[in-house]
Amino acid sequence: MASTRERIVTATAELFRRNGYTGTGLKQIVGRAEAPFGSLYHFFPGGKKQxxxxxxxxxxxxxxxxxxxxxxxxxxxxxxxxxxxAGAGETLVETDYADACPIATVALEVASTDDGLRRATAEVFEAWLATGTEACSTFGLSREAARALAIATVTSLEGAFVLSRSLRSTEPLDAAGATVAARARELLSTSAGSARHPRG
Amino acid sequence: MASTRERIVTATAELFRRNGYTGTGLKQIVGRAEAPFGSLYHFFPGGKKQxxxxxxxxxxxxxxxxxxxxxxxxxxxxxxxxxxxAGAGETLVETDYADACPIATVALEVASTDDGLRRATAEVFEAWLATGTEACSTFGLSREAARALAIATVTSLEGAFVLSRSLRSTEPLDAAGATVAARARELLSTSAGSARHPRG
DNA sequence: TAAGTTCTAGATAGATCGCTCTAGTGAGAG
DNA sequence: CTCTCACTAGAGCGATCTATCTAGAACTTA
Incomplete structure (x- = not known):
């Protein structure tokens, strides 16, 4: 069995993803984590915000x-x-449209209400964009084009999650994927650099 | 002064947009609406859900x-x-990254927790997509292409709002706009129909 | 005027919120 | 063995939550 701290973090992450920040209670967290209430404040003396x-x-x-x-x-x-x-769509269907982005709900909730938590979500998004930019730039895109495509990927995924979960359909995810693909083709065609994998 | 019911609805909409569903209390609503608590349950006997x-x-x-x-x-x-x-970006900056989508936060919060509220958000998104499909199809796109582009527009806006509010930057909104524009050009170029406005 | 309806007004119930507090347990160090 | 400290365990605090309740004001209709 995982450590108490790990169980608390895991349980909180699961509840945040489905119920959001304000929708998740500390009693609910320790209940799901099978952890004593006191342990929560032992590991996180800053309380719910920390x-x-x-x-x-x-x-x-x-x-x-x-x-x-x-x-x-x-x-x-x-x-x-x-x-x-396509992979995101499969996960969504398998989890009955529950498990999409781990932080999107919380990000919207705290964006205008708690600057500390907003910064935490911003750090995560920026980390994703940094990795995404790196991944895209290996295909011969300029730094600017790679970042634009990484942003397009993340924003389209996030927005498609909103609509797909609400409509209980993968149609938004499919349309969003085709849209980012179109943007990728456009950026590749105007790229001066050579594609990394023109032929394996 | 607007009617009590109208003031309650307006105040609730403003609070939902910024604080979400679970983050908004009924006392907070009647306080902002300058309405008596009893009136809330007079007009909405079904309580917070209604x-x-x-x-x-x-x-x-x-x-x-x-x-x-x-x-x-x-x-x-x-x-x-x-x-x-661009207009969405201006609004976002003017409101200090607070006023983006009126229902996105609530939609994510209730997607897996309350089916009645989820359906309400789904109705709104479907209404947007219907209007958007209509608007896009006047440019000579097929029904399928017009709907795909409408979905791309809404999902990209929603996702860009998530990142823009979190990062406090319009960069995601700009990248998302360029992405949907690329998809529009692609769909227009493969469209068999004639553009509505080839020249005024 | 009288009766009836709609809306205002807010106290209050019962549950739950985040959080604090004290007490006890258990493993490793000296 | 004993001391120490990290951790477990949960009772309980004040505040706040949604919701219900009664009472009265204001307006409509007979």
Whole structure:
């Protein structure tokens, strides 16, 4: 069994993802984590805010690896993007439209209400964009084009999650994937650099 | 002064937009609306859920008109899309990154927790997509292409709002606008139909 | 005027919120 | 063995949550 601290973080991340920050209670967290209430304030003396900030970072940062899995290691940039959106759609359906972005709900909740938590979400998004820019720039795109495409990928995924979860349909995710793919083709065609994988 | 019911709806919409559903208390609502607590349950006997559902619809549906303003009445589809994203960015900056989508935060909060409220958000998004599809199809796009572009517009806006509010920057909104514009050009170029505005 | 309806007004209930507090447990160090 | 300290355990605090309740004001209609 994982350590108490780990169980608290994991349980909080799961509850934040589904119920958001204000929708998640501390009693609910320790209940799901099977942890004593006192342990929560032992590990997170700053209370809910400290726990929230650490969960945002610990749950969010690992998702940057998806850029490596889907984009950086793909033979074709456009195909990699399409597979990323398809994979997101599969996860969404498998979890009954519950597990999408780990921090999006919290990010919107705290954007105008708590600057400390907002900064935590901003750090995660910036980390994703940095990894995404790196992944995209290996295909011969300029730094600016790679960052633009990374932003397009993340924003389209986030927005598609909003609509797909609300409509309970992967149609928004499909349309968003096609849109980012179009942008990738456009940026590749105007790129002066050579594609990394013109032929394996 | 607006009617008590109207003041309650307006105040709730403003609070939902910034603080979300669970982050908004009924006392807070009647306080801002300058309405007696009893009136809230007089007009909304179903309590917070009924109020929430009606606010989602009443606050969300009018935004469909933005498709008419920015897209349907534009001379050029791509330019209209770019102006829509630029306008969203201006609003965001003017309101200190607070006023973005009126229902996005609530939509994510309730997607997996309350099916009645989820359906209310789904109705609003579908209404937007219907208006958006109508607006895009006047430029000679097929029904499928017009709907794909409408979805791309809404999802990109929603996702860009998430990142822009978190990062406190319009960069995501700019990149998202360029992405949807690229998709519009692609769909227009492969469209068999004739553009509505090839020349005034 | 009288009766009836709509809306205002807010006290209050019962549950839950984040958080603090004290007490106890258990493993490793000296 | 004893001391120490990290951790467990949960009762309970004041505040706030949604919701209910009664009472009265204001307006409409007979």
């Amino acid at each position: 726990l929230g900030a650490e969960v945002i970072r610990e749950a969010g940062l690992p998702y940057a690896a998806l850029f490596d899995i889907y984009i950086a290691s793909a033979d074709d940039l456009v195909a990699g993007i399409e597979q990323a959106f | 109020l929430g559902a009606e606010v989602i619809r009443e606050a969300g549906l009018p935004y469909a008109a933005l498709f008419d303003i920015y897209i349907a009445s534009a001379d050029d589809l791509v330019a209209g899309i770019e102006q829509a994203f």
